[in-house]
Amino acid sequence: MYSDRNPVPTTLRSAEAGIWQPPNNPPEEGVPIMDGAVTNCTASSYARARPRLCSAGLPLSAASTPPPHMLHTDSMILTSGMCAALMAMVFFAMRRIPGMAPGGLYWWGLSNAQFAVASALLVSQGALGLALGIGLSSTLFIAGMAALVIGCREFFGLPRYTRLVGLTALLATLGLLYFTFVDNQSLMRISLVGGFATIVLLDVARLCLPGARERIMRFPALVLGAVALAGAALHALRATQAGWMFAGGAPVFDPALLMHVVRLYNAFAMTALAVGFLMLAHVRLRASLERQITHDALTGALSRTGFMDACDAILKRADRLGRPVCLAFIDLDHFKTINDVYGHFGGDRVLEHFAASTTRSIGNEHAFGRLGGEEFALLYHNMALEDARLHSYRLRTDIERHGCPSDDHWIMYTVSIGLVERPPGESLSALLQRADAALYSAKAAGRNAVSVGRDNGADALVDLGATAH
Numbered sequence: 001m002y003s004d005r006n007p008v009p010t011t012l013r014s015a016e017a018g019i020w021q022p023p024n025n026p027p028e029e030g031v032p033i034m035d036g037a038v039t040n041c042t043a044s045s046y047a048r049a050r051p052r053l054c055s056a057g058l059p060l061s062a063a064s065t066p067p068p069h070m071l072h073t074d075s076m077i078l079t080s081g082m083c084a085a086l087m088a089m090v091f092f093a094m095r096r097i098p099g100m101a102p103g104g105l106y107w108w109g110l111s112n113a114q115f116a117v118a119s120a121l122l123v124s125q126g127a128l129g130l131a132l133g134i135g136l137s138s139t140l141f142i143a144g145m146a147a148l149v150i151g152c153r154e155f156f157g158l159p160r161y162t163r164l165v166g167l168t169a170l171l172a173t174l175g176l177l178y179f180t181f182v183d184n185q186s187l188m189r190i191s192l193v194g195g196f197a198t199i200v201l202l203d204v205a206r207l208c209l210p211g212a213r214e215r216i217m218r219f220p221a222l223v224l225g226a227v228a229l230a231g232a233a234l235h236a237l238r239a240t241q242a243g244w245m246f247a248g249g250a251p252v253f254d255p256a257l258l259m260h261v262v263r264l265y266n267a268f269a270m271t272a273l274a275v276g277f278l279m280l281a282h283v284r285l286r287a288s289l290e291r292q293i294t295h296d297a298l299t300g301a302l303s304r305t306g307f308m309d310a311c312d313a314i315l316k317r318a319d320r321l322g323r324p325v326c327l328a329f330i331d332l333d334h335f336k337t338i339n340d341v342y343g344h345f346g347g348d349r350v351l352e353h354f355a356a357s358t359t360r361s362i363g364n365e366h367a368f369g370r371l372g373g374e375e376f377a378l379l380y381h382n383m384a385l386e387d388a389r390l391h392s393y394r395l396r397t398d399i400e401r402h403g404c405p406s407d408d409h410w411i412m413y414t415v416s417i418g419l420v421e422r423p424p425g426e427s428l429s430a431l432l433q434r435a436d437a438a439l440y441s442a443k444a445a446g447r448n449a450v451s452v453g454r455d456n457g458a459d460a461l462v463d464l465g466a467t468a469h
Ligand SMILES: Nc1nc2c(ncn2[C@@H]2O[C@H](COP(=O)(O)OP(=O)(O)OP(=O)(O)O)[C@@H](O)[C@H]2O)c(=O)[nH]1
Pocket: 298, 331, 332, 333, 334, 335, 336, 337, 339, 343, 344, 345, 346, 347, 348, 351, 372, 373, 374, 443, 447
């Protein structure tokens, strides 16, 4: 039935591919949609070809209604545009959560808003004409892609290169406008937009995939990387083929089919990328909230809650493996006086200095936390009493000798430490009480001291510093 003089109508060819294109919504001007005689079908030639649907045995009513098993590209683009609009609202709303503002959310919101408008323009191209339908929607698509990659760079804490990305997007847009209004060349438009999308998606994949190394980011990072890589491959293929055809080469893949696949990909990817970014933002928000609960904001040491949780885990492990555990209760001496002399800010510097010095002096397997004010605790895991006493002694003497650097002077301060070893099976609260009692002894003995508490409740004061009084 079909020949070079009477080629297969687009609807039927697309139907073979499982993709339905409504006959009264012609493909982009000048895009070759058929092999054989009609190699450069325009809207008008498409309109001329339309009656052949009927002569091909397909009634017009059937041709204008998508068969139920096929995909309707315009509906998909419109649906994904609506999803993009919703996602934009979600990103802008999330941005208001404290601490989330510099996480790329503004750019992702902007990008989704641009995709939403671009989708609406794209599906209305029949009614809006070339300028708004193709020109503006492609411009918005380019701008959305630029915002997407800037958001990614900001999220991962890298330089945003806003000017470079913006300049590249501007050049692509100028080329697009030239090949729309000055020299109407759809193949060059496809090349430009596809080339720009390829670069952006490759960069997004390059930025996201390393995030998969972090356990909590693995899933969204892999999803984003895979979607971006697939998109980069598709856009690169279409852009290369369009450039090749512009240079006079014959198409390797069916251009109409490729166009539909890319459009379907874009419709799917807009939502997939937005959901992926949302998952990344959620992971970041969760980690930040967890850190706020488990860590002290001023010193970076574990908070009381974080310390208790870490102690529970360490004690369970120690019981299971039969390992020794010691607990040191540490209090900064005369801290009220430090505040009075150096101000609250000076006192804060001392707290930060002590936490940093202690953290530096212990490994990751021990737990160190700020229990409140100027009180800290250190749980030594897999360390017998003598080693823990030596560490406590060194910590006390280092603090006493070096003090805390401040603007133009040193704030000298000391610490008192109560140390106990845990007999197997002792509860955390009992251990804490004994360490507190040992600390009380160190304070009572004049401060700047390490007091070791014994199992039977007696304290053995083992070391007093030079400045103790
Ligand atoms: N700068 C600063 N001061 C704090 C902070 N939290 C608690 N403080 C102060 O720490 C001081 C603790 O004073 P005290 O409990 O009397 O203890 P002290 O002066 O260290 O005396 P001793 O423990 O007996 O040596 C109080 O003045 C609190 O205001 C903080 O986060 N920053």
